[in-house]
Amino acid sequence: MSAVSRLITKRFSSTVTIKPTPSKAHHHQPLPSSSFPSGYLLTGLHAGVKKNPEILDVGLILSTSERPTTAAACFTRNAFKAAPVVVSEQILAENVGKARAIVLNSGCANAVTGKQGMEDAWAMVKETDALLDRSSSSERHDTLVMSTGVIGQTLPISKILTAIRSQHKDQKTRSLGNDFGAWERAAKAFMTTDTFPKLRSRVFTINGVEYRMAGMDKGAGMIHPNMGPPTIGPLHATLLAAVMTDAAVSSRSLQRALTYAVERSFNSISVDGEMSTNDTILLMANGAAAERTGSDVQEIDEDRDPAAFEAFRNELTEFATDLAKLVVRDGEGATKFVTVTVKGAPTYEDAHNIASRISTSALVKTALYGEDANWGRVLSAAGSVRLSAPLHPDRVSVTFVPSDGTAPLPVLVNGEPEKVDEDRASEILGLEDFEVLVDLGGGDQAEVARYYTCDFSYEYVRINGDYRS
Amino acid sequence: MSAVSRLITKRFSSTVTIKPTPSKAHHHQPLPSSSFPSGYLLTGLHAGVKKNPEILDVGLILSTSERPTTAAACFTRNAFKAAPVVVSEQILAENVGKARAIVLNSGCANAVTGKQGMEDAWAMVKETDALLDRSSSSERHDTLVMSTGVIGQTLPISKILTAIRSQHKDQKTRSLGNDFGAWERAAKAFMTTDTFPKLRSRVFTINGVEYRMAGMDKGAGMIHPNMGPPTIGPLHATLLAAVMTDAAVSSRSLQRALTYAVERSFNSISVDGEMSTNDTILLMANGAAAERTGSDVQEIDEDRDPAAFEAFRNELTEFATDLAKLVVRDGEGATKFVTVTVKGAPTYEDAHNIASRISTSALVKTALYGEDANWGRVLSAAGSVRLSAPLHPDRVSVTFVPSDGTAPLPVLVNGEPEKVDEDRASEILGLEDFEVLVDLGGGDQAEVARYYTCDFSYEYVRINGDYRS
Numbered sequence: 032m033s034a035v036s037r038l039i040t041k042r043f044s045s046t047v048t049i050k051p052t053p054s055k056a057h058h059h060q061p062l063p064s065s066s067f068p069s070g071y072l073l074t075g076l077h078a079g080v081k082k083n084p085e086i087l088d089v090g091l092i093l094s095t096s097e098r099p100t101t102a103a104a105c106f107t108r109n110a111f112k113a114a115p116v117v118v119s120e121q122i123l124a125e126n127v128g129k130a131r132a133i134v135l136n137s138g139c140a141n142a143v144t145g146k147q148g149m150e151d152a153w154a155m156v157k158e159t160d161a162l163l164d165r166s167s168s169s170e171r172h173d174t175l176v177m178s179t180g181v182i183g184q185t186l187p188i189s190k191i192l193t194a195i196r197s198q199h200k201d202q203k204t205r206s207l208g209n210d211f212g213a214w215e216r217a218a219k220a221f222m223t224t225d226t227f228p229k230l231r232s233r234v235f236t237i238n239g240v241e242y243r244m245a246g247m248d249k250g251a252g253m254i255h256p257n258m259g260p261p262t263i264g265p266l267h268a269t270l271l272a273a274v275m276t277d278a279a280v281s282s283r284s285l286q287r288a289l290t291y292a293v294e295r296s297f298n299s300i301s302v303d304g305e306m307s308t309n310d311t312i313l314l315m316a317n318g319a320a321a322e323r324t325g326s327d328v329q330e331i332d333e334d335r336d337p338a339a340f341e342a343f344r345n346e347l348t349e350f351a352t353d354l355a356k357l358v359v360r361d362g363e364g365a366t367k368f369v370t371v372t373v374k375g376a377p378t379y380e381d382a383h384n385i386a387s388r389i390s391t392s393a394l395v396k397t398a399l400y401g402e403d404a405n406w407g408r409v410l411s412a413a414g415s416v417r418l419s420a421p422l423h424p425d426r427v428s429v430t431f432v433p434s435d436g437t438a439p440l441p442v443l444v445n446g447e448p449e450k451v452d453e454d455r456a457s458e459i460l461g462l463e464d465f466e467v468l469v470d471l472g473g474g475d476q477a478e479v480a481r482y483y484t485c486d487f488s489y490e491y492v493r494i495n496g497d498y499r500s
Numbered sequence: 501m502s503a504v505s506r507l508i509t510k511r512f513s514s515t516v517t518i519k520p521t522p523s524k525a526h527h528h529q530p531l532p533s534s535s536f537p538s539g540y541l542l543t544g545l546h547a548g549v550k551k552n553p554e555i556l557d558v559g560l561i562l563s564t565s566e567r568p569t570t571a572a573a574c575f576t577r578n579a580f581k582a583a584p585v586v587v588s589e590q591i592l593a594e595n596v597g598k599a600r601a602i603v604l605n606s607g608c609a610n611a612v613t614g615k616q617g618m619e620d621a622w623a624m625v626k627e628t629d630a631l632l633d634r635s636s637s638s639e640r641h642d643t644l645v646m647s648t649g650v651i652g653q654t655l656p657i658s659k660i661l662t663a664i665r666s667q668h669k670d671q672k673t674r675s676l677g678n679d680f681g682a683w684e685r686a687a688k689a690f691m692t693t694d695t696f697p698k699l700r701s702r703v704f705t706i707n708g709v710e711y712r713m714a715g716m717d718k719g720a721g722m723i724h725p726n727m728g729p730p731t732i733g734p735l736h737a738t739l740l741a742a743v744m745t746d747a748a749v750s751s752r753s754l755q756r757a758l759t760y761a762v763e764r765s766f767n768s769i770s771v772d773g774e775m776s777t778n779d780t781i782l783l784m785a786n787g788a789a790a791e792r793t794g795s796d797v798q799e800i801d802e803d804r805d806p807a808a809f810e811a812f813r814n815e816l817t818e819f820a821t822d823l824a825k826l827v828v829r830d831g832e833g834a835t836k837f838v839t840v841t842v843k844g845a846p847t848y849e850d851a852h853n854i855a856s857r858i859s860t861s862a863l864v865k866t867a868l869y870g871e872d873a874n875w876g877r878v879l880s881a882a883g884s885v886r887l888s889a890p891l892h893p894d895r896v897s898v899t900f901v902p903s904d905g906t907a908p909l910p911v912l913v914n915g916e917p918e919k920v921d922e923d924r925a926s927e928i929l930g931l932e933d934f935e936v937l938v939d940l941g942g943g944d945q946a947e948v949a950r951y952y953t954c955d956f957s958y959e960y961v962r963i964n965g966d967y968r969s
Contacts, residue, residue, distance in 0.1 A: 108884070108886075109880060109883040109884050110882070110883035110884075110885075110887070110890070110891040110893065111879050111880065111882070111883035111891075111893050111896075142876070143876065143879060143893075143912070143915070143917060144917075145894075145915065145916050145917075181876070182876030182877075182879070182880065183875070183876050183912075183917045307880055308879075308880050308883060393862065393956075393960075393964070394964055397960070397961055397964035397965035398964065398965060399965075400961065400965040401964070401965035403965075406652070407611070407612065407650075407651030407652050408651075410580050410612060410651070410777075411578060411580065411651065411776055411777050413579070413580070414578035414579035414580035414777060415577070415578050415579075416579075417577075418579070421579070422579040422580075424579065424580050424612075425614075427580075443612070443652075446612070446614065447614050448612060448613075448614075448652045486965075487862075487961065487965070488961065488965070489958050489961050489962075491862075491866070491961075492866050492869065492956065492957065492958050492960075492961060493958075495862070495863055495866035495867065495870070496866035496867060496868075496869040496870035496872075496955075496956070496957070
């Protein structure tokens with residue numbers, strides 16, 4: 032088969048065998064308890080949003096640190112923001128970047144649910160506030176809320192509140208903890224079409240102090256986030272993530288680090304190009320590393336210690352990228368994990384826009400599924416983006432790069448098609464992981480953007496279109 | 501089944517039966533010869549770009565009028581413009597809106613073909629020029645050229661030139677004509693994955709003179725055009741169209757009318773959201789109605805007679821819309837023809853952008869295939885567009901409108917979900933044609949945009965991903 036666009040094909044109706052999606056279970060493994068940040072309690076519960084009693088649908092994450100816990104967030108830019116997004120934004124603004132708990136549910140997005148939806152989101156916040164050690168006179172809300180699932184249905188709120196109440200200190204049913212099992216339960220409560228819980232942890236050192244970070248995310252469809260900090264407004268894709276660290280970070284620096292990290296991680300992945308009404312990423316920093324390490328830990332702040340801030344920001348970016356990649360890996364119907372790298376563009380934004388366009392092209396994604404090194408479609412998608420400066424077609428090169436360390440395969444060099452070794456192309460495209468590298472020829476000084484995407488399969492159509500069969 | 505987003509579903513690998521795409525053969529019917537514009541000769545030939553000798557792959561359209569023939573065009577805005585696009589743009593600019601012939605081939609797009617591609621496109625132009633009655637000293641080129649098919653391969657140019665030469669006046673093989681058979685042959689030469697030739701004609705009267713218009717187009721995949729006049733630059737989707745009229749229209753007014761018509765027709769359809777390297781729409785006006793009707797026909801010009809110009813522009817817009825709809829009707833794998841109407845937006849551009857986003861959403865299109873009245877996905881797609889003014893979610897309504905004249909089904913009214921009659925929803929979504937109407941609540945003075953789209957099926961994935969099976 033040749034590696035060029037095939038626009039000509041016959042049509043018939045027929046029976047096709049859907050390629051089994053590769054098992055992804057190995058992406059979930061036990062993590063050492065010593066890698067989890069101190070000063071957090073977590074659990075996952077079955078409240079009854081979903082029918083199956085073995086499925087967890089409500090998650091709780093509480094900070095128990097004696098130090099102040101700072102919080103930051105990025106929310107969907109969709110004009111139809113779900114009630115939990117509106118409520119969490121408001122709380123974070125009123126608290127000037129502080130929060131001590133997260134409550135979430137899967138199975139129902141509490142989106143486009145009118146006044147009832149707002150009341151329900153507030154009820155979840157208040158019930159979770161009551162789990163925290165707070166002065167009884169506190170009027171502040173300390174809980175942020177997230178929901179994911181069906182749009183346009185109201186929550187079974189009394190079931191959810193009952194589940195939250197089961198975690199009061201005096202309850203025998205209390206299951207909150209800080210071991211692997213507790214983190215895993217919370218991660219499971221995030222899941223919708225996900226095939227495995229997405230949980231990761233990380234240990235790093237800044238200025239001689241050991242810090243820990245752990246977090247989870249979810250998402251398999253409606254994934255093409257475009258999230259911004261609360262002040263910017265809304266973003267896109269049903270992607271939920273919560274990241275917790277025991278570092279102490281000032282509110283302002285925490286938000287800056289998260290905004291930077293999200294742009295390069297969650298905002299650089301696409302499963303199906305869809306921005307959701309609920310996308311939310313929450314980050315808490317509780318400073319509990321001080322107690323654990325016995326160090327006199329200074330709060331990380333960009334103005335006070337730029338080097339420490341940059342180190343933290345980079346750790347967070349790498350961690351967020353790991354979590355974001357898990358979402359693509361588990362994309363609905365995905366059989367491939369493809370990195371789209373664009374370099375030599377006039378600006379980072381241009382490179383990012385081209386990488387995004389290639390990553391969402393239905394023709395590119397069906398070609399990836401068909402294991403066809405179809406650079407014509409890659410080029411056509413790239414060319415459809417409006418850039419800040421004109422492209423020079425005669426400087427553009429496209430290369431398929433295998434993930435196994437063997438030689439890359441150039442298919443277009445400086446605008447001229449290569450004579451492609453078809454066997455070699457099939458070898459690379461047959462891998463589960465590979466990279467599509469587009470060099471626009473703008474030279475070394477120009478910017479590089481990287482997007483993570485998956486293929487478009489029969490299984491995607493089945494999951495999203497064929498409910499009724 | 502409920503009419504809400506279903507994000508939760510199980511996964512398995514399995515065999516599915518692809519729904520047979522409904523037969524579309526009835527969209528091609530004989531047309532009366534009296535409806536074709538005078539002063540044109542056409543044919544379609546088998547040159548050998550495609551292997552099967554029964555398939556036509558080269559088309560010729562010549563104007564034989566004694567009056568000057570004006571021409572206008574819209575071309576792809578893709579940065580990687582194919583050689584025929586570059587050549588046609590150049591000729592039209594040099595001739596200041598005049599041309600007398602069109603040559604086209606299917607089976608090979610002559611795109612990303614470097615210097616050889618440019619030479620080949622010029623060779624097609626020159627060989628076709630030689631079919632025209634021209635003074636032998638003319639240095640002007642009178643032919644515009646279009647190609648569609650595989651990207652990255654060079655044309656079998658000698659076969660194409662031989663085919664063109666078979667139409668010289670002294671050749672017995674000459675098949676040029678102006679009857680239905682001739683127009684049909686030309687329309688067939690356009691086809692790639694199309695399942696039927698797309699040919700329409702129209703008769704209309706302006707200032708008491710009868711004019712005729714006929715034309716053809718092609719396209720089934722890589723369809724999401726965004727075309728502009730030559731002065732604006734490039735556009736998107738492998739969509740080719742040629743429209744001929746025997747009205748006399750000034751070059752400037754012809755281009756203005758075409759630009760207006762294309763924005764509301766070809767730039768308002770989407771099969772798969774892909775902009776191609778080759779999209780081209782050509783329009784010729786040869787004034788031959790004068791001879792046919794014996795009238796002293798004045799050239800239509802906006803400045804001279806604005807009412808006549810507007811009448812012509814509106815006829816052209818309706819005709820172009822008919823041709824554009826045929827492309828969606830024949831979309832790769834399509835089982836539905838869906839009109840997406842957006843009203844009550846701040847501006848026409850806002851309405852157009854939202855209609856475009858809904859029409860390209862993979863989640864909306866798989867839901868249409870699944871016959872699921874999933875307004876949550878419609879809303880989520882609409883909300884992801886950046887607008888010139890903020891949306892008011894509590895004023896937004898969504899209605900499914902059947903094509904059979906029965907009652908529309910509101911599913912969201914002023915931001916509040918309706919209790920939906922599921923049997924009625926299934927009835928409407930089960931139709932081949934229906935409308936999704938989104939009212940943003942901006943009131944009557946606000947703009948209306950209409951997009952035509954199709955569903956996203958297993959068959960689309962098979963056509964574009966599964967070559968190798």
